[in-house]
Amino acid sequence: MKKNVLIIGAGGVAQVVAHKCAQNNDVLGDLHIASRTKSKCDEIIASVRDKGAMKVDGVFEAHAVDATKSEEVARVIRETGAEIVINVGTAFVNMHVLDACIETGAAYIDTAIHEEPDKICETPPWYANYEWKKRDLCAEKGVTAILGAGFDPGVVNAYARFAIDQMDEVKSIDIVDINAGSHGKYFATNFDPEINFREFTGTVYYWEDQTWKELSMFESGKTWDLPVVGPSKAYQSGHDEVHSLATNYPEADVRFWMGFGDHYINVFTVLKNIGLLSEQPVTTAEGQEVVPLKVVKACLPDPASLAPDYTGKTCIGDLVTGTKDGEPVELFVYNVADHKEAYEEVGSQGISYTAGVPPVAAAMLIASGEWDAKTMKNVEEMDPKPFFTILDRIGLPTRVQKGGLGGEDMAWTELGA
The missing domain is CATH 3.40.50.720 (NAD(P)-binding Rossmann-like Domain)
Structure with a gap:
């Protein structure tokens, strides 16, 4: 204890x-x-x-x-x-x-x-x-x-483990993160801008066919129709949990998808193409050494300041496929959270x-x-x-759609596990 x-x-x-x-x-x-x-x-x-x-x-x-x-x-x-x-x-x-x-x-x-x-x-x-x-x-x-x-990473890792525990064999784990909320700012990131941008400026690594594969950011996208938030465009991204899940479940394909709107992609692309998202220092004409990414961070709103005016919901979950008793199984394990309710409770x-x-x-x-x-x-x-x-x-209840996205929706305790 x-x-x-x-x-x-x-x-x-x-x-x-x-x-x-x-x-x-x-x-x-x-x-x-x-x-x-x-x-x-x-x-x-x-x-x-x-x-x-x-x-x-x-x-x-x-x-x-x-x-x-x-x-x-x-x-x-x-x-x-x-x-x-x-x-x-x-x-x-x-x-x-x-x-x-x-x-x-x-x-x-x-x-x-x-x-x-x-x-x-x-x-x-x-x-x-x-x-x-x-x-x-x-x-x-x-x-x-x-x-x-x-x-x-975290809850989605537990979602993967929970779904896999219902199967004899796992085939794939697709983690989907959609924020359908609006903060009302011209441009802002939902968490530390420096960490946010670093996730998307490098190589997108994912695990497929029991080997690491590579993509560029925004190269692979698809529309996911998730509970509550509805159809949303998400792009395959590199992310923390792919690395541990691929190690612990090497037989499964492991991919991470994050939702982005066209406006975010446009601003991101301009910032990246002119070098403002670089983590490497540059020297100004005045001889001052600065890190471009840190300058961008200093110019953007503090993510904590977005809270009072944030509206809408998030949906984050795992679509896991596999087999049970020789038959295909598909589960979507997820949570929906509300920005306004979060602000009212904890600010x-x-x-x-x-x-x-x-x-x-x-x-x-x-x-x-x-x-x-x-x-x-x-x-x-x-x-x-x-x-x-x-x-x-x-505050973060877990739901399951049996049969995959659009299937029978239930609390995780109703799955009989």
């Missing part, structure tokens, strides 16, 4: 994590949040207090930390007595926070693969470049590390909500012991059913 949580980060996802931890602090114990800018943490705690989110009276404190320095993170872990760390800072700090958890024995949860600032879409399998190199050390030290426990938009609720569910399962693996695991390596049970209760 573990308790007392340290949240790393103070962006839109961290706000959701903070509210959900507060709503479940009877299970999670004392709460702490740390970021380079302590005032941002203070603001998040104030929002928690304003909404009366604390389930029981308890500690919720803010701290300053440079998460690129593992010794600083370790110091805060020791000072707070945190036994569970939820890392929702930038993907550039993952390995530093993980190292601090290994040093102190705290359980580690993140929501994305570690990235190095000067490298984009590295050679598959991407997890093997960083996190998985620490797997044996986690096992040796008995440290629980749950990787990629947001929505995608964040729906993309942040879907990313921030799952790591809190994972923390609760570590606290109870059910997911306290004492080694490193990706989400699909854990039992998905207790995860779904908590997600249903705290």
Whole structure:
């Protein structure tokens, strides 16, 4: 049994994590949040207090930390007595926070693969470049590390595992992420612009016929008719979960599809073609060195600022095919989230909500012991059913369409699993 949580980060996802931890602090114990800018943490705690989110009276404190320095993170872990760390800072700090958890024995949860600032879409399998190199050390030290426990990656990994558990053999896993909401801005990204653009400027890697294959961004697209949001154009993209799912289910084709409108594609294409999405520094005529991508990020709206005016819904799910008793089987496992409802509850938009609720569910399962693996695991390596049970209760209910898209729609518990 573990308790007392340290949240790393103070962006839109961290706000959701903070509210959900507060709503479940009877299970999670004392709460702490740390970021380079302590005032941002203070603001998040104030929002928690304003909404009366604390389930029981308890500690919720803010701290300053440079998460690129593992010794600083370790110091805060020791000072707070945190036994569970939820890392929702930038993907550039993952390995530093993980190292601090290994040093102190705290359980580690993140929501994305570690990235190095000067490298984009590295050679598959991407997890093997960083996190998985620490797997044996986690096992040796008995440290629980749950990787990629947001929505995608995260919940979609659990959807894949759940669907595959209903089959004798899996054939394909197609993850589809559609945001049918509107933020009302000329152009903005739903999460950190730097991370957002980096996902789409490199090679699109996917797993098919038991080998890695490559595409260019926006080269492969199709229209998906999903529940609630309806027909939506999505494009095959490289993404975190493809790398772990391809390793754990090598017999399955694994693809990730994300929805994009024509306006996003047009703006993205112009920015990329003139070099403004490059992660490599350039020198201005005045002799100042700048990174174009960071300049673009500084010019765009903070994703957290989109929340008050965001309307519409998201639909994210897995279409999984395979066989059962020699017959073909197709399941679509999914969730629908509402931007306005997310803002009313926790002050964040729906993309942040879907990313921030799952790591809190994972923390609760570590606290109870059910997911306290004492080694490193990706989400699909854990039992998905207790995860779904908590997600249903705290805001992200799981639905299943039996027979694939357009099939009989039911709660996951009705599938008889």
